[in-house]
Amino acid sequence: MQHSLLGQIHDLLCIANIVFPAGSIELSVVLCDDTYITELNEEWRGKASATDVLSFPAADWDDLIPHSPLALGDVVISLDTAQKQAAEQG
Numbered sequence: 001m002q003h004s005l006l007g008q009i010h011d012l013l014c015i016a017n018i019v020f021p022a023g024s025i026e027l028s029v030v031l032c033d034d035t036y037i038t039e040l041n042e043e044w045r046g047k048a049s050a051t052d053v054l055s056f057p058a059a060d061w062d063d064l065i066p067h068s069p070l071a072l073g074d075v076v077i078s079l080d081t082a083q084k085q086a087a088e089q090g
Contacts, residue, residue, distance in 0.1 A: 009077075026058075028074040037078040052081045 009029065034050035042048045044056070058071035 023069055025070045025072055027072045030074065030076045031079055032076060034078050034080040037076055037081070040076060050078055050081050052085060053077050 037054060038048065038050045040054055041051050044054070054076040056074040056076075058073040
């Protein structure tokens, strides 16, 4: 399962590289377990449970710096929850 998910992430990033020239955007992707994402979910959303994905936007659009990469933010993916969901959905 993890190889398949990583392959899909790789494919998505390759597509993004076609749409956005290299160096024009920044996106942080964190692959973690349920323990870590539960901590983040509780801290930022007040929910003490695991989730599949959390996203955190970067700076406000008003803070953009000309001729600098566009920082989109952070995406956190729980591989534990993704694996459970994949098994449930076949």
